[in-house]
Amino acid sequence: MxxxxxxxxxxxxxxxxxxxxxxxxAEDAITEAKARGAVELWAYGDDLxxxxxxxxxxxVRLRAELxxxxxxxxxxxxxxxxVALLERCYVGLWGHWRPDRDAVARSVGRTxxxxxxxxxxxxxxxxMADRAIDAxxxxxxARSPERYAQLVLGAxxxxxxxxxxxxxxxxxxxxxxxYEALGFRIEDRLQGWRRSLRPPSVSR
Numbered sequence: 001m002x003x004x005x006x007x008x009x010x011x012x013x014x015x016x017x018x019x020x021x022x023x024x025x026a027e028d029a030i031t032e033a034k035a036r037g038a039v040e041l042w043a044y045g046d047d048l049x050x051x052x053x054x055x056x057x058x059x060v061r062l063r064a065e066l067x068x069x070x071x072x073x074x075x076x077x078x079x080x081x082x083v084a085l086l087e088r089c090y091v092g093l094w095g096h097w098r099p100d101r102d103a104v105a106r107s108v109g110r111t112x113x114x115x116x117x118x119x120x121x122x123x124x125x126x127x128m129a130d131r132a133i134d135a136x137x138x139x140x141x142a143r144s145p146e147r148y149a150q151l152v153l154g155a156x157x158x159x160x161x162x163x164x165x166x167x168x169x170x171x172x173x174x175x176x177x178x179y180e181a182l183g184f185r186i187e188d189r190l191q192g193w194r195r196s197l198r199p200p201s202v203s204r
Contacts, residue, residue: 004029006036008098010090014038016197017095020045021190027051034197041195042094048193056094058192060168060176062184067164070157073150076117079108085123089137094192095169096135116154124151131164145178152182 009015016033020026020043030051033041043053076082083104090096107113107125116124121139126132136151138144152166166179170192180186 004032004036006033006038009040010087010096010098011092012098013040016041018043020048026053030195030197039196039198041197043193043195044190045193046191048195051195053193053195056192056194057170057172059095059188059190060166060171060186061188062166062168062176062179063163063187064182064184065163066183067156067159067162068153068182070155070159071150071153072157073154074117075158076115077108079105081117082108082115082123085117085120085137085139088121088139089123090135090170091140093137093170094194096137114158116151116158118147118150118154122147122151124155126155126158128159131159131162133159133164133166135167135169145174148175149178149182152179152184156182 005017006014014037016029016036016038018024018029018041020029026043026045026048029043030041042056044058083099083101086099086104108115112127112129114126114128116126121142122137124136125134127134133152133155136148138147156164166184168176
């Protein structure tokens with residue numbers, strides 16, 4: 001079967017992730033995820049409804065050959081602030097794990113990786129070498145297509161003229177449409193699925 005990853009999701013739950021697009025058994029993944037204590041299973045796959053999965057917003061990669069001018073936003077190298085934003089900005093979204101502080105510290109030490117912020121409710125990582133905009137994130141109470149677009153415009157201002165990619169996990173169609181309105185086009189899209197592994201509640 002496909003290798004199963006089990007980690008703590010951004011919202012603190014233990015969640016499994018499996019790629020079931022080519023080979024691998026959905027039922028085996030479900031069984032193993034339950035055995036390892038996961039309360040939910042995320043998956044890539046073509047049609048997993050027959051195995052009790054529900055469709056979820058999955059992975060999307062977009063690309064623009066020429067970026068819009070952009071609008072600069074603040075940048076931070078404060079590790080505590082970045083970790084706090086990483087913990088807040090992806091809660092409830094498919095495909096996002098709780099950040100590892102040591103890994104984040106290593107990323108903050110990179111001169112080619114910048115962390116852009118919108119106050120205390122938005123974060124966007126920009127890899128200057130790869131011209132990649134990595135998973136713009138917004139805290140649940142502040143999420144809107146406009147806020148996501150503001151993060152991307154901040155990244156565009158930092159990157160300057162030329163191409164760039166955006167990678168997105170778990171973002172709804174309205175957010176993807178906001179990126180397209182800025183001139184990005186979808187290069188790749190993978191359907192996401194999610195299945196609760198909790199036993200059904202019993203009504204009295």
